[in-house]
Amino acid sequence: MGSKYISTSVIRxxxxxxxxxxxxxxxxxxxxxxSELAERMGISASQIRQDLNCFGGFxxxxxxxxxxxxxxxxxxxxGVDRGLKTVLIGAGxxxxxxxxxxxxxxxxxxxxxxxxxxxxxxxEVLRGLPIRSADDLEDFCKENHVDAAILCIPFKEAAxxxxxxxxxxxxRGFWNFSHYNINEKYPExxxxxxHFNDSLMTLCYRVINLDKKD
Amino acid sequence: MGSKYISTSVIRxxxxxxxxxxxxxxxxxxxxxxSELAERMGISASQIRQDLNCFGGFxxxxxxxxxxxxxxxxxxxxGVDRGLKTVLIGAGxxxxxxxxxxxxxxxxxxxxxxxxxxxxxxxEVLRGLPIRSADDLEDFCKENHVDAAILCIPFKEAAxxxxxxxxxxxxRGFWNFSHYNINEKYPExxxxxxHFNDSLMTLCYRVINLDKKD
DNA sequence: ACAAACTTGTTACTTTTTTTAACAAACTTT
DNA sequence: AAAGTTTGTTAAAAAAAGTAACAAGTTTGT
Numbered sequence: 001m002g003s004k005y006i007s008t009s010v011i012r013x014x015x016x017x018x019x020x021x022x023x024x025x026x027x028x029x030x031x032x033x034x035s036e037l038a039e040r041m042g043i044s045a046s047q048i049r050q051d052l053n054c055f056g057g058f059x060x061x062x063x064x065x066x067x068x069x070x071x072x073x074x075x076x077x078x079g080v081d082r083g084l085k086t087v088l089i090g091a092g093x094x095x096x097x098x099x100x101x102x103x104x105x106x107x108x109x110x111x112x113x114x115x116x117x118x119x120x121x122x123x124e125v126l127r128g129l130p131i132r133s134a135d136d137l138e139d140f141c142k143e144n145h146v147d148a149a150i151l152c153i154p155f156k157e158a159a160x161x162x163x164x165x166x167x168x169x170x171x172r173g174f175w176n177f178s179h180y181n182i183n184e185k186y187p188e189x190x191x192x193x194x195h196f197n198d199s200l201m202t203l204c205y206r207v208i209n210l211d212k213k214d
Numbered sequence: 215m216g217s218k219y220i221s222t223s224v225i226r227x228x229x230x231x232x233x234x235x236x237x238x239x240x241x242x243x244x245x246x247x248x249s250e251l252a253e254r255m256g257i258s259a260s261q262i263r264q265d266l267n268c269f270g271g272f273x274x275x276x277x278x279x280x281x282x283x284x285x286x287x288x289x290x291x292x293g294v295d296r297g298l299k300t301v302l303i304g305a306g307x308x309x310x311x312x313x314x315x316x317x318x319x320x321x322x323x324x325x326x327x328x329x330x331x332x333x334x335x336x337x338e339v340l341r342g343l344p345i346r347s348a349d350d351l352e353d354f355c356k357e358n359h360v361d362a363a364i365l366c367i368p369f370k371e372a373a374x375x376x377x378x379x380x381x382x383x384x385x386r387g388f389w390n391f392s393h394y395n396i397n398e399k400y401p402e403x404x405x406x407x408x409h410f411n412d413s414l415m416t417l418c419y420r421v422i423n424l425d426k427k428d
Numbered sequence: 429a430c431a432a433a434c435t436t437g438t439t440a441c442t443t444t445t446t447t448t449a450a451c452a453a454a455c456t457t458t
Numbered sequence: 459a460a461a462g463t464t465t466g467t468t469a470a471a472a473a474a475a476g477t478a479a480c481a482a483g484t485t486t487g488t
Contacts, residue, residue, distance in 0.1 A: 005426050009475065011419055015412035019393060033435060042398050045435095046477055053437060061436040062484030078415045079422045097311040098410075107411055108418030148421055173421035175414065179233060184256050188427065190420035192413050196312075197321055198229035199406050200389065201292045204322030205225055206404035207362055207387035208293045212219055213402070223446070247464060259464095260448055267466060275465040276455035 010051050014078055016041070017051070021071035033064035083110035084173065085145060089165075090152030091116040091124075091131045094177060098150065099126045109148065113140050117157075141169035148173035148190075155179050162186070224265050228292055230255070231265070235285035247278035297324035298387065299359060303379075304366030305330040305338075305345045308391060312364065313340045323362065327354050331371075355383035362387035362404075369393050376400070 020041055024032065038045035052058055058073050059065040075081065086109045088095055095116070104111055114131050116122075121131045132140070140146070149171045151158055158180035165171045166186050173190040174182055179198075182191045206213075234255055238246065252259035266272055272287050273279040289295065300323045302309055309330070318325055328345050330336075335345045346354070354360070363385045365372060372394035379385045380400050387404040388396055393412075396405045420427075 192417040200321040203406040
């Protein structure tokens with residue numbers, strides 16, 4: 001199997017290709033060349049060809065790329081149909097909203113359990129799943145293989161429980177909404193951070209300093 | 215005023231310094247050297263000194279940095295007390311959750327208006343503010359100077375209204391939860407994207423390819 | 429069937445960005 | 459006043475990202 005290391009910037013462009021090709025597909029277009037795709041996406045043709053080349057050859061000289069096939073290939077690379085077994089940890093305001101509004105199945109995840117500390121929430125149903133006690137998470141993970149977790153809990157909770165999540169529960173991927181730095185302690189797991197506060201502060205800086213742009 | 219261009223990586227580290235110094239402050243520590251801060255944060259002392267140096271000298275040779283003062287300085291650089299006048303556009307599931315659960319005032323923003331297309335929502339109160347009709351946004355922006363917008367609307371809505379937001383409303387900063395690429399059309403405004411779907415797909419790829427890490 | 433026109437996969441090169449190292453100058457402590 | 463710290467700053471090194479170029483394979487038109 002291709003075991004080549006792929007740079008972060010390449011990986012981060014894949015979802016955009018995936019989405020873009022999807023919209024092209026819906027217009028009925030059948031094929032596209034790297035240069036036309038490049039122009040439409042506002043990037044360079046070289047970059048597209050080089051990005052794709054990390055994973056293999058999906059086009060044909062003189063023809064270009066079949067849009068549907070290319071999208072399918074990128075989807076396969078990203079693993080959007082893997083249905084990774086996933087638990088939502090923290091069913092507060094944010095956790096509930098994510099559970100209700102995101103199409104996890106189309107992005108490679110399958111939510112199989114929802115957990116919270118707060119007794120008042122136990123039994124409430126979200127996305128067809130009952131909210132369970134966080135105390136039952138370890139047992140749940142022993143009974144069900146769990147690949148990933150969505151972490152919608154405060155920093156302190158994350159810090160206190162990360163050992164359990166990684167070592168006992170065997171979770172290998174985290175969609176992390178807390179500010180706890182998981183990779184510092186466990187560099188071997190996959191982490192995608194979504195740090196609202198940092199993102200906001202960055203935006204604030206940028207608005208204030210618009211004159212310094214570029 | 216310092217008009218030097220600051221790289222994105224530097225800016226993105228500032229919020230983390232800000233948060234970290236805050237927690238140190240709360241332990242009662244008064245001063246810290248770049249090398250000790252570096253060790254605690256898991257980065258290099260060189261990098262800290264160089265990052266800070268982009269904005270001026272906040273420490274003292276032989277002494278190090280006064281924690282409270284340094285945090286205050288970084289807060290000032292980020293503009294966390296600017297209270298940028300901000301509207302929330304889109305008060306659906308996500309918009310409501312953000313409005314309710316994020317401390318905007320502590321991150322430099324001041325929410326002064328909430329808008330949505332959906333008539334059923336008009337008048338409902340969020341964060342002490344009534345949800346207004348999206349049709350009134352332009353008028354609202356003419357009466358109130360608006361610096362930034364939180365965009366919790368679908369791609370198509372964003373694409374259809376971005377001209378109004380930028381040109382008519384004069385909004386210069388976007389916290390963008392849609393997939394619409396604002397900077398492609400308006401490179402002159404500040405944008406912070408939060409793309410849940412892309413983030414999820416990236417995580418999926420990473421979990422699947424954990425063996426290729428590093 | 430053949431030539432002209434395209435377009436990819438791939439390698440090498442260039443540019444930019446990011447990180448690390450080093451050290452004189454300045455302050456603190458004893 | 460001397461010894462020990464630690465910064466601000468410049469320069470160098472390393473890493474990453476992006477661009478260009480082209481041989482080889484396809485398609486299209488005649």
